[in-house]
Amino acid sequence: MPAMLKGWIDRIWLPGIAFRLAGPKVLQPLLTNIRSITVVTTYGSPRWLLWLVGWPDWRLFRRGIRTLCAPRCRLEWLALTNMDACTADARERFIGKVRRRLAAHR
Numbered sequence: 001m002p003a004m005l006k007g008w009i010d011r012i013w014l015p016g017i018a019f020r021l022a023g024p025k026v027l028q029p030l031l032t033n034i035r036s037i038t039v040v041t042t043y044g045s046p047r048w049l050l051w052l053v054g055w056p057d058w059r060l061f062r063r064g065i066r067t068l069c070a071p072r073c074r075l076e077w078l079a080l081t082n083m084d085a086c087t088a089d090a091r092e093r094f095i096g097k098v099r100r101r102l103a104a105h106r
Contacts, residue, residue, distance in 0.1 A: 001057050009065070018068045027067075034069035036105065037061065038076045040098050047081040076101065 015021060022028040039061055043050060058077055066073050078101060080086065080094040 001060070013065065013068065029068045029070075031068050032070045034073060036074045036076070037066060037069065038078065038101065038105065040078045040102075042080045042083040044084045045081065050081060 012018070016030075018029075018031055020028040020030055039058075041057070061077075062075055066075050078094075078098055080091070083091075
């Protein structure tokens with residue numbers, strides 16, 4: 001995970017803001033107004049390598065961040081893999097996809 005994103009998560013998703021400790025091993029989500037999270041990311045690695053290492057950033061959002069939001073919070077993951085070797089056309093298609101998906105959230 002990029003250091004800037006890790007720093008943001010550490011500063012923002014804090015006890016008393018994102019969640020409350022309601023007892024031993026009991027987490028009470030406080031961001032229940034968030035019903036949808038969209039992550040836009042690029043990877044230099046190919047998709048097969050990300051699958052092999054278990055998509056750690058996706059798991060962080062899926063199992064960690066999303067659980068602090070509304071009960072059925074939707075996580076949408078828009079990823080361009082193999083960025084180092086993709087063509088300009090592939091990048092343009094990805095940007096178009098991102099624009100369409102984000103426009104749907106307005």
